[in-house]
Amino acid sequence: MPWKRPTHGQKKAGKSHSPTPKKSTKIYGHKWRKARAAYLMKHPLCECEDCRKHGRHELATVVDHIIPHKGDMRLFWDSSNWQSMAKACHDRKTAKYDGAFGRPVKPKQDDKEIF
Numbered sequence: 756m757p758w759k760r761p762t763h764g765q766k767k768a769g770k771s772h773s774p775t776p777k778k779s780t781k782i783y784g785h786k787w788r789k790a791r792a793a794y795l796m797k798h799p800l801c802e803c804e805d806c807r808k809h810g811r812h813e814l815a816t817v818v819d820h821i822i823p824h825k826g827d828m829r830l831f832w833d834s835s836n837w838q839s840m841a842k843a844c845h846d847r848k849t850a851k852y853d854g855a856f857g858r859p860v861k862p863k864q865d866d867k868e869i870f
Contacts, residue, residue, distance in 0.1 A: 782826075782828075782831065790818075790832075790834075791818045794818050794834065794837055794839065795815055795816070795818060795839055798815060798838075798839040799814065799815060799839070800812050800813065800814065800815055800839065801813040801814070801815045801839060801840050801841040801844050802815070802838040802839050802840065803838065803840050803841070803844040803845075803848065805844060805847075806841070806844060813841035813843075813844065814841060815839030815840055815841055816840075816841065816842050817839070817840045817841070817842055817845040818837050818838070818839055818840075819837065819838050819839075819840045819845055819848065820836055820837060821836050821837070821838050822836050824836070
């Protein structure tokens with residue numbers, strides 16, 4: 756019987772093994788990275804309520820949407836809806852309001868509560 760090369764790990768014709776890009780990948784592309792970098796240059800410190808309240812001066816690395824945009828591109832690009840945040844502060848906000856770590860989503864008052 757002739758030897759046949761194994762086919763595992765080879766791509767099948769016409770099919771891609773890469774998953775379809777997530778919607779967030781399309782939104783948070785090059786244009787967003789440039790806007791985010793410019794915003795962080797102008798607002799280098801965390802602007803979260805907790806840091807302001809306690810007089811902390813943490814370096815911001817994340818630009819947060821104060822009111823979740825939920826795919827609304829006008830709200831997504833509205834820089835008055837942005838706040839610079841330290842990653843730890845942003846993670847806390849996300850966990851608290853977006854139901855991270857298996858917690859239920861905490862309702863916000865008209866999605867306008869500022870962290």
